[in-house]
Amino acid sequence: MDSFEWSLSKDDEYSVSDTRKHSDSIYLSVNGPATRCRILPRKVNDFVWQVALNRLPSRLTLSTRGLEIEFFGCVSCNGQVESMDHILFECSVALDLWLKVRVWCNIMIPEFHGWNEWLEWFDVGHTSTTSKDALFVIVVCLMWHLWQWRNDVMLNFKKMKKDYIFDSICLFLFNWLDSRSKCNVKLND
Numbered sequence: 208m209d210s211f212e213w214s215l216s217k218d219d220e221y222s223v224s225d226t227r228k229h230s231d232s233i234y235l236s237v238n239g240p241a242t243r244c245r246i247l248p249r250k251v252n253d254f255v256w257q258v259a260l261n262r263l264p265s266r267l268t269l270s271t272r273g274l275e276i277e278f279f280g281c282v283s284c285n286g287q288v289e290s291m292d293h294i295l296f297e298c299s300v301a302l303d304l305w306l307k308v309r310v311w312c313n314i315m316i317p318e319f320h321g322w323n324e325w326l327e328w329f330d331v332g333h334t335s336t337t338s339k340d341a342l343f344v345i346v347v348c349l350m351w352h353l354w355q356w357r358n359d360v361m362l363n364f365k366k367m368k369k370d371y372i373f374d375s376i377c378l379f380l381f382n383w384l385d386s387r388s389k390c391n392v393k394l395n396d
């Protein structure tokens with residue numbers, strides 16, 4: 208009779224942590240150090256990891272992986288090719304929400320056209336370490352919501368209003384920063 212063995216752990220038992228360590232050892236070692244942020248929940252850290260490796264399953268990414276995609280357009284713009292950078296930085300929904308977050312946080316953040324551009328600006332270190340931590344969490348929270356919004360529209364046919372998305376971003380930020388961080392972050396009420 209055929210059988211399977213789990214070879215990643217000493218006792219041959221499957222475990223999520225062994226799987227995670229194994230995948231980290233494959234992907235993170237060749238693409239840079241692990242950058243898990245202690246303030247973010249694990250699933251959001253995983254999301255950041257996917258973004259950093261340009262592995263979010265946008266329509267463009269799926270097609271480059273060999274899937275047959277009939278329509279490449281963004282669910283919001285209905286015309287622009289749906290790439291990861293489009294969803295997170297260039298789409299009209301993204302532009303509006305980036306603007307709202309800029310105003311709300313009272314932080315001078317330029318417009319970016321993609322993750323690498325944002326990261327280059329971020330790495331230069333325009334702010335103190337504490338503000339830098341907070342800024343990273345804020346931007347990730349924004350991107351996480353943009354991705355959730357896109358999935359909701361595409362998979363659940365729900366189109367949440369931008370104001371509601373922004374309210375949700377604020378709520379998530381307060382929860383994350385309050386429960387996991389000792390950062391003295393000032394956000395406007």
Ligand SMILES: [Zn+2]
Binds near residue numbers: 282283287293298299
């Ligand atoms: Zn769009």
